[in-house]
Amino acid sequence: MNRTFLSYVGENRTTVVRLARTLRAFEVDVWLDRDRLAPGVRWATAIREAIARGDFFIACFSREYHERSRSYMNEELVLAIDELRCRTTSRAWFIPVLLNECEVPDRDIGAGETLRSLQWVNLYEDWDRGIDRILAVVAPAHAKLHAAQRQLASGSARERIRAADDLAAMGSLARPAVPALTDVLSDSNETVRAAAADALGNIGAALDETIAQLLRVMRRGDYYDSRHAAGALAKLGSPALSALREAATYPGYGVAHSAREALAGVRDPAAVPVLLQEARDGSLPAVDGLGGIGGPAAAAVPFLVEMARHPDAVRQWHAIEALGKIGDAAAVPALAERLSAPNARTRWEAVAALGRIGAPSTPALVAPALADPDGTVRSTAVQTLDWTRFPGxxxxxxxxxxxxxxxxxxxxxxxxxxxxxxxxxxxxxxxxxxxxxxxxxxxxxxxxxxxxxxxxxxxxxxxxxxxxxxxxxxxxxxxxxxxxxxxxxxxxxx
Missing domain, CATH: 1.25.10.10 (Leucine-rich Repeat Variant)
Structure with a gap:
């Protein structure tokens, strides 16, 4: 099992954890950060040893890395470059990876070369292609894929679940496994069926057949299976919108609810008309879904403005939060009106929404909330304000x-x-x-x-x-x- 050290800055942890999870699916032993150190161990010594003993060193560069003048990653790079100078040039060891648009640092690695002399991997433009390139160096990717497919037919439910989870972690790289996973949707074990549905959603290939099979699962009416099938459909995005609307009409305990919740989780702008209609029909998850889409859901602002004045406070809260996430300045007057609402949560939701929109009038509108009788309103106002523009x-x-x-x-x-x-x-x-x-x-x-x-x-x-x-x-x-x-x-x- 190859040992690989991942070096990164904390701002990129979410992306790096995703990278680590994918590598581990291919049996790469990933050293992610100092969390692996036992209490009392000197971190600098342990990291030096981990870098020296590792089969590969992956440096995750980003705009966030370049914006920091000090970081533990810089110390790790110094140690890694020292190690690189001692290693043979005939085998790749140091792998620069770009997490977003930036440059590889022009650091000297000896013999008249710099880190830019090394071939880097671009993850931000095409994640799957980038993963393919990394795996081509650090792990036998195809062997792992084939092994997972074989494991789907294991007599052990635990092994079948593990295989489906491994395929899910591979994402679209596991496209060849779609037929096998589709068969597993009828497995005798409900947890295996759920894992297969989740994997199909992550892989996102063979859409027509996958959608048809997931709808078939929801028509069976089982709550547990339907919840996972709906979640998988949501991951497929806009191609699954009509399927989710259809599933929202199916009988069976919790089936329609699972479909509506999944529909609200689709972040594709193409979902806006469908979610807006669902919201008009009274679905609060659809309101949350419009907010999750953000700016492309601006067509929903007039409806949400009216909903923010609804007599029911809960509906107000959902509408106000969605308006803030959409970020359209057309909502500012209605949100300002809600700053004097009798309900404290309505007031602090309005403060937070105004802060997200960030209109020029926000500081003057929010400043009075610093004296609100409710502590949460005051704290939200302090957190929300751009204090460099404070009108006082x-x-x-x-x-x-x-x-x-x-x-x-x-x-x-x-x-x-x-x-x-x-x-x-x-x-x-x-x-x-x-x-x-x-x-x-x-x-x-x-x-x-x-x-x-x-x-x-x-x-x-x-x-x-x-x-x-x-x-x-x-x-x-x-x-x-x-x-x-x-x-x-x-x-x-x-």
């Missing part, structure tokens, strides 16, 4: 909010101070280091963002905090400040 005395307002009775208000206020290029914020944040641990963490990170050298002694004192996650945040802040005293304090902690 920003520092005085945040200073007041740092003493709010609501913990979350104080925490977000400390975060907001870190976005201001105002040296007067430092003393306010230092005072906040004596507050609740959540506020202390936020204040410390803001001081780091401000590179507040004057706060180093106060931050060093907080390195003795009883909560480890607070100490970690303080260490990060001190490293951001980067003064000799700050760096020494962090090193002494390690």
């Amino acid at each position: 005395d920003t520092l005085a307002t945040l200073a007041r909010l740092l003493h709010d009775t609501d913990l979350v208000v104080r925490m977000y206020s400390a975060q907001a101070l870190g976005t201001l290029a105002d040296v007067r914020a430092v003393s306010l944040l230092v005072d906040a280091l004596d507050d609740d641990p959540n506020v202390v963490r936020a204040a410390a990170l803001s001081l780091g963002s401000l590179k507040a050298d004057a706060a180093v002694s106060a931050l060093v004192r907080v390195l003795r905090h009883e909560r480890e996650w607070v100490r970690d945040a303080v260490s990060e802040a001190l490293l951001q400040i980067g003064s000799p005293e700050a760096v020494r304090a962090v090193r002494s902690r390690r």
